[in-house]
Amino acid sequence: MSTESRQTPEPGGRIFFSSSGRTLAEEDRITVLTAGVDIGSSTSHLVFSEIVLERLDSRYVVVSRDTLYESDILLTPYAARPDTNGDTIDAAALGQFIRNQYEKAGIDPQKIDTGALILTGVAVQRTNARAIGELFALEAGRMVAVTAGDNLEAIMACHGSGAVARSMREQAPVLNLDIGGGTTKIAVCAEGEVVAQAALDAGARLVCFDPAGRISRIEAAARTYAGAAGFELRLGDEMAATHRQALAEVMADRILAVSRGESPAIGGTALLRTEPLETHVEAKHVIVSGGVAEYFYGREGAAFGDLGRELAAAVRTRLEAAGMQIEQPDQAIRATVIGASQYTTQVSGSTIYVSPMSLLPLRNVPVIAPDLDFAGEEIEPARVAAAIRSSLERLDLAGGESPVAIFAPWRGSATFARLDAFCRGVIEGLSALLARGHPVVLVGDGDTGGLIGVHFHEELRLEYPVVSIDSLDLREFDYIDIGGMIEFSGAVPVVIKSLLFPSAGPHGTVSPWHRA
Secondary structure: OOOOOOOOOOOOOOOEOOOOOOEHHHOOEEEEEEEEEEEOOOEEEEEEEEEEEEEEOOEEEEEEEEEEEEOOOEEOOEOOOHHHOOOOEOHHHHHHHHHHHHHHHOOOHHHOOEEEEEEOHHHHHOOOHHHHHHOOHHHOOOEEEEEOOHHHHHHHHHHHHOHHHHHHHOOOOEEEEEEOOOOEEEEEEEOOEEEEEEEEOOOOOOEEEOOOOEEEEEOHHHHHHHHHHOOOOOOOOEOOHHHHHHHHHHHHHHHHHHHOOOOOEEOOEEOEOOOOOOOOOOOOEEEEEOOOHHHHOOOOOOOOOOOHHHHHHHHHHHHHHOOOEEOOOOOOOOOOOOOOEEEEEEEOOOOOEEEOHHHOOEEEEEEEOOOOOOOOOOOOHHHHHHHHHHHHHHOOOOOOOOOOEEEOOOOOOOOHHHHHHHHHHHHHHOHHHHOOOOOEEEEOOOOOHHHHHHHHHHHOOOOOOEEEEOOOOOOOOEEEEEOOOOOOOOOOEEEEEEEEEEEEOHHHOEEEEEEO
16 A cells, blocks of 8 residues: 655755764664753753664664763853842853853764654753754754743653663563652652653752852742741841751651552642652662752752752661661763654565545654554554553653654554554543644554555545554664655655664663664
């Protein structure tokens, strides 16, 4: 089953790395220069790496990764203007920091092949998040831009800290506490998967101090914690050491409560930013990541005008009292930042469906891999829809700001009844995105792409655009570009940008980086 019409591709027809002019079709070994940028509500930093990929059959795989440069850690600057209400990141100051780090690393931004720009924590909600993203307009086609809400950040932190890999290697559940400046993300990993996550308002920089020790900034959650500790916070006041410790103790109590699946509140004010941590898995191993982890593991001793040292000590005391086995992280403050994103080029099968053809190319489409059950003869539309919605929520994509690609590895016969049930479930699961005018994008690993695409339009009379392609291998955290049709083949090129994380390798060993 081919597409409804064909277009002649643009001259060349090959997929190139953005800045190098190299073609994958002619090289078996590729070296890629990458940038990973994490802009958080409290800190911002960059990592430059070199990735070596080698051809394996029809795909390229990462064989090595070398860190070339790790930037300074910047306390994310905020604009000190009366009209900003303290919630506007100073894009000019941030831009200067980024330029300085490129210069220190001796790297020309135009030489970056690929990478990832991550907006995390409360920074996602700041009023000028778009302006921050525009700092990287030059690299827009090469950088995977990820706005990480609480759920996604919790998952990414688990991968970056090594908690996911350790849960596989040790064959034991691992609790990951990612404690930052404004929020704490809590997750449980088991058998190489993140099985539950939650987030609450707790962090080292909910209250900040100037060099003289006077309170210079107060977040709303800090006032709530201070009330529970029995005192009030006021800008310009000095904060006694006993009050600093008391505030950290109250926060640590709530962090541990959330890790036990509780939903703590203070004076009627809910502290959770997500649903409670729901898991039947009990973890005895714990890894701490985020900025506070630098104090927790004794890697940092200097004060930065916040409660980092006090909060780290309070959390450690409670974990030790609970008998938790504290493990070392692969990354602490840098756990969430993606050190690199890998380019992989694949070509779809020719049994595909694209309508209308003018929809292509699509760029930087995030991939979800819902838990779809094709084992039985019957497919339940409601179950398909629920699995899709669950993935969207888990990866903070339910808002419908962008289209998504559903990786659906079809199994079993492609009867009318099974196709119909599946397609109806997809429509229901994507209803919020379709309402925003986004297309249905489906990717499989077999040869049913054309049949599925035709069913949407010819049987269900779906009014939205459809891209249904197959013969590809995708994972969660992948982002894909789908190019125009290759002349005479009926196939389309797909560039896959995979975020890389530490991982357990074969036989329980740990490979440095892999596709999540």
